[in-house]
């Protein structure tokens with residue numbers, strides 16, 4: 001059956017787990033050839049195998065988005081293999097929660113370099129290929145935490161506010177070339193994201209909050225990305241805020 005993304009190419013950063021993996025699968029199911037970028041090569045290979053077993057096309061590219069040379073390679077490998085790039089999904093991210101007075105400086109540096117600088121560098125590197133395309137598309141995974149974050153979320157939310165704001169300026173710069181820019185802001189989603197929190201109390205608190213609600217599944221967020229990238233070229237879905245119903 002014909003997919004809505006037949007003949008298109010998508011690159012998803014942070015595709016080794018959670019929202020990124022689900023997004024890669026959703027886009028591949030619509031017919032897109034997908035590049036899978038993240039650091040855990042074995043996870044990427046497993047996912048590429050699953051996508052290929054269901055009749056899709058996938059390429060695993062080991063990438064650390066904090067390394068500019070990795071980002072160049074990720075884009076070049078994709079355009080060489082698939083002949084171009086239509087959709088960049090900037091999804092790689094970490095969430096290292098802690099109250100400001102206890103926060104670890106290295107946690108802050110890592111969050112800024114992955115969530116924000118990494119995303120900005122990936123976007124810049126992809127732009128020549130996206131501009132060449134008839135309807136290039138950048139999708140950034142921000143977070144609902146950028147609006148009214150609770151305690152412990154300050155630095156993480158600052159990176160996500162940065163992502164959302166960066167997208168607003170980018171949208172104006174690339175519109176004349178038909179490149180669309182979408183920001184998706186998910187609420188709590190059941191993934192590995194909290195696993196890496198270094199502050200024990202902040203980790204306990206967020207895990208308890210997650211257990212007390214029906215969180216989103218990664219596929220729910222992937223569906224929002226799929227919606228944005230399957231609209232006609234004239235339609236730019238600027239923002240999608242998708243939250244668990246019982247988050248209130």
Ligand code: NDP
Nearest residue numbers: 014016017018019039040064065092093188189191192193
């Ligand atoms: P996961 O921890 O499951 O996924 C994070 C992904 O980012 C992994 O694939 C990881 O791969 C990748 N990543 C981390 N560091 C790097 C790096 N330096 N270079 C390349 N890839 C990297 O969590 P989620 O799926 O939840 O997170 C995906 C995005 O969604 C993040 O941006 C997160 O902030 C956002 N988000 C998540 C929410 C949630 O509640 N889960 C809510 C709102 C937003 P690897 O370790 O293999 O490199």
